[in-house]
Amino acid sequence: MTDRPANDQVPLASVATGEVTADETVSPGSRGRSPSQILWLKLRRNRTAMFGLYTLAVLYASAILAGFIAPYRYDDSQTSAPFHPPMITDIHVFDEEGALSRPFVYAIVAEDPQLKTYRYDTSKKYPIRFFVRGDSYHILWLIRSNVHLFGLDDPGRIFLFGSDIQGRDVFSRILYGAQVSLSVGIVGIIISTAIGMLVGGIAGYFGGAIDFVLMRWVEVLLAFPSLYFILIMRQAFGRGLSSTEVYLIIVIILAFIGWATGARVIRGMVLSIKEREYVLAARALGYSDLRIIVRHILPNTFSFVIVTATLSVPFYILGEVALSFLGAGIQEPEASWGNMLTAAQNNRYLTDFPWVLTPGFFIFVAVMAWNFLGDGLRDAADPRTLN
Structure with a gap:
């Protein structure tokens, strides 16, 4: 009777070339799998690689759905709010009385247009609405829509990542x-x-x-x-x-x-x-x-x-x-x-x-x-x- 390889392992065809060498072994669970299946199994065990894959999936999905996710067009400018600071930390979910409410932001008021300083007018608040209608866009040049993931009622503006010199939303x-x-x-x-x-x-x-x-x-x-x-x-x-x-x-x-x-x-x-x-x-x-x-x-x-x-x-x-x-x-x-x-x-x-x-x-x-x-x-x- 011939001896079985140690740890019940058998030779595996090389993933890269399809050739068998004496040093290449895998567990019996890999028998019968194609090189591409073996490649995927090995890749899935690499947490760093899978993190990169998931990150890229999020980035590319966001790029494809940019028109839907973005509240404004890339060239939509608000000349009264150049270089407005990011508002992602200024989204409120509690009202003045401490009760839970729909997410909202306060109105923006320019204190010094030269120094680009702003303050919030707490007497005016704009609730963040979801699946609102706005500027039209195309997804993959095929699907036309004007529904956006979120937005504010006019004349409210929300700059999650701030605005640039022309008052365009960086996000x-x-x-x-x-x-x-x-x-x-x-x-x-x-x-x-x-x-x-x-x-x-x-x-x-x-x-x-x-x-x-x-x-x-x-x-x-x-x-x-x-x-x-x-x-x-x-x-x-x-x-x-x-x-x-x-x-x-x-x-x-x-x-x-x-x-x-x-x-x-x-x-x-x-x-x-x-x-x-x-x-x-x-x-x-x-x-x-x-x-x-x-x-x-x-x-x-x-x-x-x-x-x-x-x-x-x-x-x-x-x-x-x-x-x-x-x-x-x-x-x-x-x-x-x-x-x-x-x-x-x-x-x-x-x-x-x-x-x-x-x-x-x-x-x-x-x-x-x-x-x-x-x-x-x-x-x-x-x-x-x-x-």
């Missing part, structure tokens, strides 16, 4: 800005990953002169300082473009310089994969080169691609933020987290109105969440880890 602009800053990462990584897989796959599969030319092209792109290259490319398209055109240009520029690193790694993986038996068998059966690359070679790089793409999304988010912060990205009055931070270039604003840095907090949260998720995926896809 609303952060939600609308998330639509730009967060989607740039997703769209950009999809484009750059597709280009990287295509170029790397072709270079590794055909080799020779094709490989030489494509890899020299990659090295030229990698030699450019990324930030300066982005700024030069952005300026080459000129000014006076619509927000949609600027958005597309930013995505294209970031994707254009982001695919090179992945292409080099994909090329190295393809050089190894193309010598395996199933690829040689596909050639013997007369399959076309395109079918072999798309159906048999590139799918074996997906584990690496998913991990690398997840870890690269913050680069695209920060790229958009940097461009908009420097005035070469999304322009006012459109909202993005980058152009909202331009107010932080004024030292007085930083000291007197620190809530102008609120978008920076959400940038930090989004980048860290993507990094947590990427690290978790990398560990889960590592064939040397044990289940």
Whole structure:
């Protein structure tokens, strides 16, 4: 009778490559599961990665539902209330007699318009109403509505995170800005990953002169300082473009310089994969080169691609933020987290109105969440880890 492995464990096919090694084992409960199921089980056990995943789910859901959650449009200004402090701590649930009541805020009165100081008029209070009608908006460009999660009766105003220099609600602009800053990462990584897989796959599969030319092209792109290259490319398209055109240009520029690193790694993986038996068998059966690359070679790089793409999304988010912060990205009055931070270039604003840095907090949260998720995926896809 043969001895069973210690702890009743059996060999597991590598999550990344599908190969079996003597050192890779998991518990019997993992028998019969696909590599993607094993990857998900391992990821779920990583609390940091799951925290990042849930955080991203909240951020992206908020961006999609920005029009519903935000009480005002991103360009709705209240000129009588510039740089109003955050009111999130000034929401009351008890009336003057101490009895529990509907949440409400007091009316805003400007004491000194020059110094941007305000006080509350306790003789006027505005109850916070839920599912109120206001400005119209679209969800995913498909669903049109004018119902907002909360709001006040006119002329009341509520600034949960304060207001900016034009009296626009920072909370609303952060939600609308998330639509730009967060989607740039997703769209950009999809484009750059597709280009990287295509170029790397072709270079590794055909080799020779094709490989030489494509890899020299990659090295030229990698030699450019990324930030300066982005700024030069952005300026080459000129000014006076619509927000949609600027958005597309930013995505294209970031994707254009982001695919090179992945292409080099994909090329190295393809050089190894193309010598395996199933690829040689596909050639013997007369399959076309395109079918072999798309159906048999590139799918074996997906584990690496998913991990690398997840870890690269913050680069695209920060790229958009940097461009908009420097005035070469999304322009006012459109909202993005980058152009909202331009107010932080004024030292007085930083000291007197620190809530102008609120978008920076959400940038930090989004980048860290993507990094947590990427690290978790990398560990889960590592064939040397044990289940």
